[in-house]
Amino acid sequence: MTIININALGVTLGDPLFTDLNLTISKGDRIGLVAANGRGKSTLMGCIAGIFEHATGDITRARGLRVGYVAQYVPASAQQRTLYEIVLAALPQDQADYESWRVDVVLDDLKVPYDLQQKPMAGLSGGWQRIALLAAAWIMEPDILLLDEPTNHLDLHRIGLLQDWLGALPRDTPVIITSHDRAFLDATTNRTLFLRAERSRVFQLPFSQAREALTEADDADERRFANDLNKAQQLRKQAAKLKNIGINSGSDLLVIKTKQLSERAAKIEAAAKPAHQERGAGDIKLTNSGTHATALIALDDVAVTTPNESLLYTTGKKWINRGDRVVLLGSNGTGKTQLVKLIHRAVSGEVAGVKSAATVAMGYSDQHLSQLDDADTPMTAVAGQFDVGDQRARGLLAGAGVSIQMQDTKIGALSGGQKARLAMLILRLKQPNFYLLDEPTNHLDIEGQEALEDELISHGATCLLVSHDRSFLRNVGNRFWQIIRKRLVEVDDPEAFLAQEMTPSPP
Template structure:
């Protein structure tokens, strides 16, 4: 086992803001590491230090001399956007190697789901997910000994994600360090997890779900230890103070000396106190109203077309949305999900007979492009422009969601995607909509934020129409599924129907691509099988819980029995 990377006592700050302090970890040739942290914790900055694009303030980063490293960037470099797909991929190589490597590049693109016709298309004309796959192809073509990936699954539809996962799973010998907020991708493809938090790094030789559980257990123990330490410090401080008073009162040097010694012990204990996580300092809250009516929206004989009106995307013969429905709109990139969302939003208050809204509907719309933030208004003013809430209430909501007073006036066009997303949910908190239309709300939110959003959406009894590429988010939140397929909007009885078709499209040769178990080193086959079983158990228990949470007439007893039988078999195998 070869050591490919050593991060030794590294500290780094952005301006006056420290991102991490005195962190250390190593990466070996069998490691496939997921790097996890909240927005702004310094994950991309750490990759920049490893590639040498930035220098640490303290500490050092060591790698074998001449080692090949490749980075899959988070965003497409501007100089590549006008190139064709094949030329953008080949541009990663020195010019003299490009002709000889053309066949290899074509073969690689085919593995990642591209057809021959894609090769001549400009990179900017491809979907965001396809562009990210092209960036992955550029990195792989360099045959790196260490692969770095900065959110490679961003903007990928389920097909593109399947190809990404398929590649990572089929290339077991490729060590990597991957930043991702996609919990399924992290679970399926990583055997180690690093959490960047509290300016420190927490290392677990486990895939994400089990690592997150281990971190939570660590936090509980740390909080308990900190409580005991503070109790001991208070006891010693009281004793030191009492001895000091007695020493002065009775002019007793021995008591005074003991008091000083005890105070030194207190000072040492304070310096060595167990660290307890402060969290991200950010919160995400949601408040909605429930509308008591039989129907919120009725859709009938509606055709969805492209923005220029030239091409039909799909037909909707008849659909309805009732209070409490949490509908996931599914489909490939380009199928018309966002266009359908926009068409339904445009129909609000328009008197359109094809899209009829209950007159008491109060909508809340989350635009995946975050176009509403293209202005220089401060947070406070931006919310005030869009809400009738008094200023005091707006200030209260900002503070509740972790925004300090000095940042109230920060222009919204200077905010990160994650900060914009949180501000949008603050607006919902103020306006209390009874129908939320959320187009890719998870795109810019870290894992902790996604988990918080899931709980908020489920607990709020909100009526939802959502699109998301985050499979776990859809599994946990949705109770109905609309699928855009063959230019029709179909209702599915089960989310697994959709994913089974997607897997077949990505694996036409019926290759067995693991969708549940994390990758482990090749020497640990027994452990890998157990991990796969545990991950499948979690999926099945979630499906059961979500189905049983529905009203009785919407439950699927046959599916519940099937899931329960599979659970019993899995637990029996693990005994």
């Protein structure tokens, strides 16, 4: 049963975000909405929810349809209210007094600890804020659920809980999900919409299978376009021959046929459509300056502690050798970031038990991109830090997805995706031979994640990285260190850890 019909929908914000979009949403649909950063995913969700106005086309909703919409960000007005209050406020005023039990039920379903329910939103992590918005959207059991980047800031365990929660929803409840987490899309969707400025495509498949089908469809379009142009070219050649024969023979019939062939060629050329060329959100390119050292980092049974010196775990004797791409595995709060920070300090100075080769040139990026100064501008961050000249700096920034208009504005005004690409550009210009990356895929779209994977692998980069993105860590890692019972242990692969993290804890 169709509950929403989208016909020839278009939205323009300066440039067209998308045009002539057609989509039917039926009961039971679990739709993954995929596009590069800034290409209109959140805008389309807002249009479906009735929050944003569309420029062209129509959205027809079933009578009385209730839409649950989970936006990416918590409004400033909600920051001082507790998580419990935010969910309770989603109930209509006349129900809040005698149906507050609904809040307890939905928070229990989402495994929200009681102590967190009583904390102000401003004091919660980004992950718990996302869970609060989800609970508030679901408490009235809407007819359709719209989730905009629901896995942002969630650790693997919470992603697993969210997957299971979505799987337990009534089967006929349609859900639309925007996400850059490929494994999450594969686990939770049965249809995929690739949103494009024109000729968006829908496949009755989860993301990975749909991506293959999209590639085949684009390749077929490219072949069809080439064949059409070749056919038109052959017709024009035949027309040219007939024209010469007609002129030499004085035949009016051949002149008429020449004109007909030329007109057919023109119609074919006018109707021929080139294959879609995706306009990327910006290039991600890295480098590897190389080193003759075999071991770049050596750990000699280092104690990794909390900021107040409580022991988290000890490392044992570990080495990171040239070409190693080490993924650090551990549950949330076990101290992955603490080890990254410790090695960062060791490369920059002296830390007992940690040695770095004299030739190590480090490229460091943390999960909050704190190496970028929001008060700075992209232009000064590049031209002021590296000897590249203003003209080349502007070209590098444009290639990384920071438009000319944004290059002299504050970095704080950039989108998360633009900030991430700017951080990667600065990493490249540092010409490192060792990358230290804490959640590098935060804010990167799927195209950016795959580009980062390719760059790390193709350059033979040496790195230590932390990531909650299962596809990314599986594709990049060739060694895996796991924090197990206060020890850092090397394991063959991440699968046992991922299975453990993604499995809900028993009640």
